[in-house]
Amino acid sequence: MCSSQNSEYSVSAVIPAYNAERTIKRAVESVLKQTAPVNEVIVVDDGSKDRTAEIAESFGDQIRLIRGENRGASAARNTGIKAAGSQWIAFLDCDDYWLEEKNQLQLSVLKENPHICWSAGGYKICRDESGDAKPAAVNDEFDESFAASYLDLYPQGLNGHTDTMLIKRSLLIEAGLFDENLRRSNDIDMWFRAAFRQPEILYVNSPLAVQQRQFSFITRSVMDEKIPLRLAEKLSNEAKDAGLGEEFAPSLRIILKWWILLLIRSRKSGAVRRILLDYSSLFSSRYRFSNRLGSYLPKLYYRYLQRKIPELKEAGERGDI
Secondary structure (H helix, E strand, C coil), X not given: CXXXXXXXXXXXXXXEECXXXXXXXXXXXXXXXXXXXXXXXXXXXXXXXCCHHHHHHCCHHHCEEEEECXXXXXXXXXXXXXXXXXXXXXXXXXXXXXXXXXXXXXXXXXXXXXXXXXXXXEXXXXXXXXXXXXXXXXXXXXXXXXXXXXXXXXXXXXXXXXXXXXXXXXXXXXXXXXXCXXXXXXXXHHHHHHHHXXXXXXXXXXXXXXXXXXXXXXXXXXXXCCHHHHHHHHXXXXXXXXXXXXXXXXXHHHHHHHHHHXXXXXXXXHHHHHHHHHCHHHCCHHHHHHHHHHHCCHHHHHHHHHHHCCCXXXXXXXXXC
């Protein structure tokens, strides 16, 4: 667990990369340009078949490159965590990049609150190659930075992108690292398992990183209908064990609603009905009825939802959950 007497704030940046020759240079440079330098940069090449490793090697001793076979984002992140020599771990996807003050902003608030073991923040979304980025996960009703329970923040949309996470290495290990068998929603799974052990998180209410939506190298587009039920059962049990079952319910409702939309889009109707049945207490009777009925005509129902929810088409294609 995190000790309030710990005054060391060394940071290892972990960048998992797969076939990222187009973006890896920008990602690494964004870490090296931090106003508060990190202690080490670890690039984990997840079995790339392009020039990713070669480009990473061009940075010389400014980074540490670890090469391995293709095993997915969770395995690559875990490799980086295990190899890290710092007490804090920060993550960056190979297709995204940090803003220059990211590390400085988070370290400053963490040092003021030494009992808190992790931090997240807002970010920007860039949907094309124009470079225009729109702020996300920022709420004007909150201060520039504040401490709150992650279980309270998630339902408000202030869940923190993985690119913004700065977390104690010891907490990651205590929570069991990333689930390498969970090929989707593995980041959500990881952050809630951390939250069940240390609910309080420091949130920087301003953009810390930029997520590039037109790229998707390290994340596989996996639509396994078993994932949402496995994820829900796993996290529900852990929440109950931590005495946080009731507090976790609003977040679980949001997670499952996104999965229901994605399953309808993929015409996995049986999985939709199973979720609505197994977790009926989370949803209103109207919601259960409309989605159960829609699951029998998923193509038409999804078209209807796209008209009703303008951003749904883009969100479904991204696979955001």
